Amino acid sequence: MNILQTIFTDYYEEIKYTLHPRPSEMENIEKMINCGDPSFGGAMYGCPHCGKLKFVPFRCHSRFCPTCGNKYSMDRTTSMSFKLINVPHRHCVFTIDENLRDFFLQDRTLLHCLFHSVASVVSRMFFKMNKSRNFTPGYIMVLHTFGRDLKWNPHIHCLISEGGYSDDGVWRHITHFNYTYLRNAFRTALLNEMESLLDPSFKKVKALCYSKHKQGFYVYAKPNKCDPKTVVKYIGRYLGRPVIATSRIDKYDGEFVTFHYNRHEDEKYVEETLPAIDFIKRLIRHIPEKHFKMIRYGGIYARHREIDKHLHRAIAKEKHRVFRSFNQWRIAILSSFGYDPLQCPDCKHKMEFLELYYNHQRVSLEELYEKAMSKSRGKRSSA
Structure with missing residues (x-):
């Protein structure tokens, strides 16, 4: 868990029952907290060169999440x-x-x-x-x-x-x-x-x-x-x-959060410490x-x-022409976070997709595709 997930997890009950957040706030908070949790499923990759396996969990796709x-x-x-x-x-x-x-x-x-x-x-x-x-x-x-x-x-x-x-x-x-x-x-x-x-x-x-x-x-x-x-x-x-980027959060001791920023008027470095619940209020609004x-x-x-x-x-x-492959997941992660998610950590070869895990169940790519197609056909027939 990153530091933002830790803060929101520690204060989850207080957020839910004392701040009375809007439905969209609560939805994004829950998505962010569970982002990258393997229990929600993911994809298994393997290295054809050395046999190394790597599990990549699903992400939350929330704009509130510092990663997504x-x-x-x-x-x-x-x-x-x-x-x-x-x-x-x-x-x-x-x-x-x-x-x-x-x-x-x-x-x-x-x-x-x-x-x-x-x-x-x-x-x-x-x-x-x-x-x-x-x-x-x-x-x-x-x-x-x-x-x-x-x-x-x-x-x-x-x-x-x-x-x-x-x-x-x-x-x-x-x-x-x-x-x-x-x-x-x-x-x-x-x-x-x-x-x-x-x-x-x-x-x-x-x-x-x-x-x-x-x-x-x-x-x-x-x-x-x-x-x-x-x-x-x-x-x-x-x-x-x-x-806020997690890199701007300098300290969290369970009660107070310290973060920094460069003041817009004169670019002066400012460090601010707030009670965790006040810090959360500033974010979710x-x-x-x-x-x-x-x-x-x-x-x-x-x-x-x-x-x-x-x-x-x-x-x-x-x-204006741009590089279209930028939309590909692998290149997007590499450009955003500076590492290749499909590079084998041992031999540095490209890892290949093996299978999906969804809600603790193993699902092949063909099964997932067929399920999506049948759902799409059902919608068209009902319409």
Whole structure:
């Protein structure tokens, strides 16, 4: 067990009966605690050279898990690379006033407002540049709810193409982004949408935000991050990665947890010690609701747009090429964690798959495949 699994296992009963976690929180906690437990099954591999056997347990596939979350982040980065056209992209961060943060914590449906507001201001900025040709950019939005200190701080990382396609397939390159407009428009769009969903008392908070942020909410652009390869690698750090890496947890004595981070403002090294239950509270609040989409695509990257059918040929020529075998399990583990899971620890030869174990039962690959196919056929016949 890693240190995070140990902490959550020790406080499992207290979490369940005193913190009253949301269903999605409890589901991900249980997945993370049992990640890599051989009793839940796994695959047996053998070395054809020396006869060494190796059992690889199933993983939990939870983004909250420090192991599976890293792999998920890498897979999403690769998936994003396939969608990007080969043009420069701008990485912008849309932040909000700290007085608004608790609204999103108490009512998580409001997180949709962040996506809606960013999408509307980006689209309008490009529309204002050339109304007659209707140039449409491609943009990808990623919700990030935590800062380096693990506190609740929802904000949007947005990857925006430096240009757009018109309805007739003409590309226009744009290097100047109107950040003054983005700041003011994002503040107005977000506050107006929140006001329409909340009770009248929100008007006081809205007025306070306008007086405090006369230049709009802070919209930050990372400098020199426009190359597609560089910007995808950078924003990949925010794609569903775990709230905290186990390497940042320095000490756990059964009651207190000590972790460290570099402060965002000045990169100063900070070490913080919290009671274990408070540390757990900080972590689990960042677990999203089940089926909530943390990554959303807009403009020419949106799947539902009818116009994409007409632009497909033009865009396909500009797609950014990446190494597709990155999706393979073996290479993914090697790239994420620095070791080859199928390399024989004795003779260093490649190990081969032998059989699966599921719920304490030996299952051949053919049996598992046949079971999956019969289940699929059953679904089709019932439909």
